[in-house]
Amino acid sequence: MRRQLLALVALLGSLAAVLALLAPSPVRAGNDVALAVIVSPDSKLGNISVADLRRVFQSERLTDPDGLKLIPLNHPPKTVDRVGFDQVVLGMDAEGVGRFWIDRKIRGGSGPPRTVESLATLRRVVEKLPGAIGYIRPAQLSSEVRAIRVDGKLPEDPGYPLRYHP
Amino acid sequence: MGEEGPKLELYGFADFSYLHTFGSKTNILKQYVGPYPSFYVGHLNLYLASTLGENWRALAEVRFTYSPMGDDDKQAADGTFPVQDTTAVDYAELQRTFQWGGIEIQRAWIEYQPFDFLAIRGGEWLTPYGYWNDDHGSPTIIAAHKPFPIGDGMFPEHQTGLIALGKYFVGSTALGYALTLSNGRGPYDAIRDLDNNKAVGGRLYVESSALGNLTIGVDAYRGRYTASTKRYRVDTSGSQPVAVIYRTTDSAYDELSLGADVRWLYGGLHVQGEFMMNEAAYDDRYRPRTVGFDPRPTFAADYRRIGGYLLLGYRTPWLNLMPYVMAEHSSYTNTDLAPPVWAYSAGVNIRPTPNVVLKAEMAYAHFLGMGSTGLGKDDLPYFGSQVAWAF
Numbered sequence: 173m174r175r176q177l178l179a180l181v182a183l184l185g186s187l188a189a190v191l192a193l194l195a196p197s198p199v200r201a202g203n204d205v206a207l208a209v210i211v212s213p214d215s216k217l218g219n220i221s222v223a224d225l226r227r228v229f230q231s232e233r234l235t236d237p238d239g240l241k242l243i244p245l246n247h248p249p250k251t252v253d254r255v256g257f258d259q260v261v262l263g264m265d266a267e268g269v270g271r272f273w274i275d276r277k278i279r280g281g282s283g284p285p286r287t288v289e290s291l292a293t294l295r296r297v298v299e300k301l302p303g304a305i306g307y308i309r310p311a312q313l314s315s316e317v318r319a320i321r322v323d324g325k326l327p328e329d330p331g332y333p334l335r336y337h338p
Numbered sequence: 339m340g341e342e343g344p345k346l347e348l349y350g351f352a353d354f355s356y357l358h359t360f361g362s363k364t365n366i367l368k369q370y371v372g373p374y375p376s377f378y379v380g381h382l383n384l385y386l387a388s389t390l391g392e393n394w395r396a397l398a399e400v401r402f403t404y405s406p407m408g409d410d411d412k413q414a415a416d417g418t419f420p421v422q423d424t425t426a427v428d429y430a431e432l433q434r435t436f437q438w439g440g441i442e443i444q445r446a447w448i449e450y451q452p453f454d455f456l457a458i459r460g461g462e463w464l465t466p467y468g469y470w471n472d473d474h475g476s477p478t479i480i481a482a483h484k485p486f487p488i489g490d491g492m493f494p495e496h497q498t499g500l501i502a503l504g505k506y507f508v509g510s511t512a513l514g515y516a517l518t519l520s521n522g523r524g525p526y527d528a529i530r531d532l533d534n535n536k537a538v539g540g541r542l543y544v545e546s547s548a549l550g551n552l553t554i555g556v557d558a559y560r561g562r563y564t565a566s567t568k569r570y571r572v573d574t575s576g577s578q579p580v581a582v583i584y585r586t587t588d589s590a591y592d593e594l595s596l597g598a599d600v601r602w603l604y605g606g607l608h609v610q611g612e613f614m615m616n617e618a619a620y621d622d623r624y625r626p627r628t629v630g631f632d633p634r635p636t637f638a639a640d641y642r643r644i645g646g647y648l649l650l651g652y653r654t655p656w657l658n659l660m661p662y663v664m665a666e667h668s669s670y671t672n673t674d675l676a677p678p679v680w681a682y683s684a685g686v687n688i689r690p691t692p693n694v695v696l697k698a699e700m701a702y703a704h705f706l707g708m709g710s711t712g713l714g715k716d717d718l719p720y721f722g723s724q725v726a727w728a729f
Binding site: 221223224226227232233234235241263267270271273274275277278279280282283 | 347349351385387392393395397399445451454464472473474475477478505507509510547658689691692693728
């Protein structure tokens with residue numbers, strides 16, 4: 173019995189090691205759809221790093237230059253841009269994001285960012301709510317919101333990090 | 339939140355398990371753990387969370403349990419181990435009977451976060467060490483059973499007091515910390531400290547997302563355990579008798595726990611290990627008697643126990659299935675009842691949806707010696723399976 177168990181342990185260990193070598197890298201930016209990170213036109217926030225964006229959208233507390241707590245606003249789960257944003261910024265697919273938030277809440281951490289159903293509402297809330305931060309496609313920008321740089325780049329710049337394959 | 343007050347968020351988790359121990363009828367551990375294959379609901383934990391204001395948050399977690407029903411671990415004066423019977427009549431159902439259970443408060447704290455890098459919690463919280471104690475809930479932890487060194491409490495599972503915690507980010511690397519001040523360990527430390535010696539502890543860790551997600555941490559805890567009994571006497575030395583309340587100490591020791599841990603997540607790969615040490619030095623005035631077959635009076639010795647586990651798993655893209663293996667060790671030098679143990683397990687963890695986790699594992703516990711009561715006479719193979727769900 174014991175020998176069989178040890179053999180099983182060794183077999184599973186070897187299998188895990190082989191699979192680890194074949195593990196895909198986390199999905200990173202592609203070159204099809206860009207997502208502009210938006211804040212209120214009154215905000216002093218002009219640039220954010222992808223690492224800080226990840227913190228904000230994982231509900232870690234981060235303040236802007238005015239000392240306002242950044243309030244992330246997300247698209248509904250499994251929508252195209254939400255999936256792309258989660259892949260590029262959080263490095264997770266939709267299932268992985270679901271697991272992340274369940275595990276986070278069971279550990280006692282804070283819950284996920286609020287989601288906003290429509291683009292019009294998202295733009296309006298970002299404009300009016302101090303500290304609000306969201307993301308939309310560049311073609312969806314309006315005077316209500318302002319796109320900020322991500323890692324020093326705007327969506328039209330080459331090497332802009334928030335791009336994904338839809 | 340507004341004039342109507344804070345909103346309460348309710349959520350939780352539960353698990354349903356099946357345990358099948360193998361071995362002969364003379365296997366003491368099999369008889370102790372459960373001689374017959376059994377189904378049971380292990381956890382039904384409810385969380386109550388609320389944002390109380392700009393920088394304020396509160397969380398409480400309670401576990402509903404069937405215990406103390408069925409508790410047969412306490413020895414009666416006549417030497418038997420009677421089972422705890424919680425049967426009571428149901429006054430609402432024509433005096434038919436039911437069995438009541440209990441509620442365990444797992445944590446209850448309020449948090450104030452004045453800065454990005456600092457949050458302060460007051461209340462009862464889970465000791466911040468390693469990963470298992472933090473992961474905590476059955477849907478989150480990978481294996482179907484708690485490793486021996488975690489279950490044996492080399493660090494206290496909960497503490498009551500203050501904790502300061504936070505993270506400081508440098509690019510994709512986070513430096514995290516937790517500092518604790520608490521009642522320390524005691525027979526009922528959640529509500530009372532029985533000595534004038536607060537326990538201190540902390541955790542430091544580095545998290546890097548440069549290559550997957552790598553976390554390395556170190557942990558420490560230092561405190562004094564005291565168990566005492568409240569007594570009364572009458573002081574007649576004055577002009578009139580007065581009652582005097584005092585305590586006699588039954589047992590006391592100073593303890594130190596140290597730990598180190600690593601977790602690496604890369605693609606589907608999951609590597610996680612925790613290694614810990616706990617040593618205790620009894621106050622000679624309050625060294626307790628030990629329990630065993632030897633009728634001669636003996637006293638508990640100072641001890642240093644060590645333990646750890648290493649888990650290796652890989653989450654495949656198919657069915658979110660994770661085969662895993664785990665090796666664990668606990669030296670059990672804090673008691674002469676149990677000998678050191680090595681345990682090995684292999685299993686699968688399937689997460690068909692983020693809210694549901696299925697687990698099945700074979701485990702084999704091998705003891706290095708007999709222990710004073712023969713507990714380690716036989717090894718213990720067992721099969722465990724579990725479905726855990728978050729709601």
